[in-house]
Amino acid sequence: MRSARRAPAQTPAATGEPAAGSSEVEVSMTKERKILCWNVNGIRAAVRGGFLEWLRSESPDILCLQETKASPEQLSDEVRKPHGYHVCWNHPERRGYSGVATFAREKPVAVNCGLGIPRFDAEGRVIMAEYPEFSIFNVYFPNGKRDETRLKYKLDFYDALFEFVEPLRQQGEKLIICGDFNTAHKEIDLARPKENEKFSGFLPVERAWLDKLTGHGYVDVFRRFNREPGHYTWWDLKTRARERNVGWRIDYFFVTENLLELVSDAFIMPEIMGSDHCPVGIKLRASA
Secondary structure (H helix, E strand, C coil): CCCCCCCCCCHHHEEEECCCCCCCCCCCCCCEEEEEECCCCHHHHHHHCCCCHHHHHHHCCCEECCCCCCCCCHHHHHHHCCCCCCEEECCCCCCCCCCEEEEEECCCCCEECCCCCHHHHHHCCCCECCCCCCEEEECCCCCEEEEEEEHHHHHHHHHHHHHHHHHHHHHHCCEEEEEEEECCCCHHHEEEEHHCCCCCCCCCHHHHHHHHHHCEEEEEHHHHHHHCCCCCCCEEECCCCHHHCEEEEEEEEEEEEHHHHHEEEEEEEECCCCCCCCEEEECCCCEE
């Protein structure tokens, strides 16, 4: 990052290059950029479900994946480094768990993995990619439902991320923070708020952190374009909740206010199957 208080080391194991023989893909801000974000609940399962075909069809300029549950050496070349994409993988020490990956047509100026805090970085939850126009944080936030210890870990992670990004915002950086936040912010963001207000994912203390985020000038861009209920990004598989649209909106794009004028659209893609989450996205206009 240009001005980060901590600069986590970029490690060879965490980064990828374009597929062998592919040409460098140059992308300029003379066109609209499509940025997508998806918790795939296992990249290998997603691939079996048609992920690569979807990637070719959608052709996003940047794609941020969460819960990849794999290290690069466990993947084929066409998954690890698809043609035309620079790919960074940040995978945890524990196999089959967590993990994030960022696919980008334009090679970032710099890439960093983690927050510089070992207890969080061991779980492979953050990739930061820097471009001349903005920096994008791909984040898989912890789930706090297991027990009180895990809830505290989640809240501590929230605070650590905020302490990392807020100095950048104050210095005028244009930031995008996207990923699975594992918390629904407002009652409109889940189908059954009253029934879930005492469970992690909709606890007052978790929602208060999202209030803090928006209070400091980070904008939930989907709600700038759509203020209607019934729009969710995660559904419980065991109860077949997706068929009834009994879901939660827990996957977000937040941008700093100084980038908001370039956001031309924000959307959810509930028709895309293959995970218990669906993709979400934004489009950015070219800067003046």
